[in-house]
Amino acid sequence: MFRDRGVEIKTPSQIETMRAAGLVVGETLALLRASARAGMTTGELDALAAENIRAAGAKPSFLGYGHPPFPATICVSVNDEIVHGIPGDRVIAEGDIVSIDCGAIVDGWHGDAAVTIAVGEVPDEALELMRVTEESMWRGIAAAALGGHVGDISHAVQSYVRSQGDFGIVEDYTGHGIGSAMHQPPNVPNVGRPGRGTRLVEGLALAVEPMIVAGEPWSRTLEDDWTVATEDGSLSAHFENTFTLTGSGAWVLTALDGGKAKLAELGVPYGGH
Template identity: 40%
Template sequence: MIHYKTKEEIELIRKSAQVLSGALAEVAAKLKPGMTTLEVDAIADKYIVDNGGTPSFKNYKGFPAACCISVNEAVVHGIPNDYVLKDGDILTVDVGVYMNGFHSDSAYTFAIGNVQENVLRLMGATKQALYKGIEKAVVGNRIGDISYAIQEYTEKERGYGVVRELVGHGLGRHLHEDPQVPNYGKRGSGPVMKEGLVIAIEPMINLRSKDVEYSEDGWTVVTRDGSPSVHFEHTVAVAKGKADILSSFTEIEKAEKNNPALNTNY
């Protein structure tokens, strides 16, 4: 069942998403080689709590941290640990915030230092694919129109691998709601989008093969061939004419550019 939100409820989700985006911007400002992913998680966790939110992921189905932090070949759901970040790594920080009775969800992939050119191109394409999907999140379109736009841009035009097993989703009072939002599919398929639908659009794109598998920890999803994977995500409200992006990358991108440890040439 799809739960449509009122304008007032969408504004509450926007406030949650603003805190989330602030947490990712805080990470962008402080991220550097030598930090552990546990230290990165602590930065986001503290920011969320200090600003009146609760990390959505912490204790969700037993997940132990505020953020999913996925490094290099890890696609999603990486558990923060004592791994020390180094020059050339990419890492995705995926985080949710629960606030005023509603969840928001967003993810951003960062490049540390001298990241390979082909991986930087993958980052740029995945980020662009997110916005191509968002362009289709308007009243009267179908979910498959989002899916097709992402797949067409990343897989058919560029030859990357679009992960099939993991999808975007509705969200609101629950972290995961209907409908599912795949990153592959046919135009004109799936539910018709109506005003009040709030969804997380989140392309997860691999440098080579689309195939993934679970790590021994039971959470972390990795590429089967060991190639890098990139993940960007926004919380979006479907609207007439143009989608309303409730989360924001503006402050993240500003902090990223001002951090000499991060590579923004993608």
């Protein structure tokens, strides 16, 4: 069912199918996190992801997406690359931070999530950037409640990042609604004011994905028409989860435990099963 401005409201059974897609994404990202090492190419990570998604009976969301069509199963963005990096023959090096964005489709319904991983020993500044980015994503999800607004999520992400130091919040790219298509209304910005934007209701599914940089938040698109990098060459981190709200709380569809542990840590009711 579509509401005003194209916002798609899912039935409980459709949310269950999105959970199935989300588990494929979560399991694939766990595999890639465990497998990534110095000396591997980004293309090898992509091949692992493709095999895992297909073996689960799902389809990759990203392959063939957009214009020009995205040529791979996952996005792999290294160091100063923010999002949409195309996997290929780039060799991952000791000390790199690698952002991996993954989407999968089960019976026409999507899951979408991203992680940034450290390869070997990385500087403390990079680890802190990753920590702040991941925590801001969870703070955004934790701020969501039935009857609230998308701006509550945006404000929580922004407020947490600002409280942690002098980091840049990329505003040109946002989270999004998700369901029968990977990208749907409403946008979920990483800056905003509480009480603004689309109302949060049961059956709405959102992808929350802060992209935080160590320097200035300005970006440029590389010659491949996909990869987005920081203008100043500073490091970037990216975390994402797909979640929904039920009558009992938040349910993170792409987290293997549904987000139960982290939501409990933040004092937020868990809405999954």
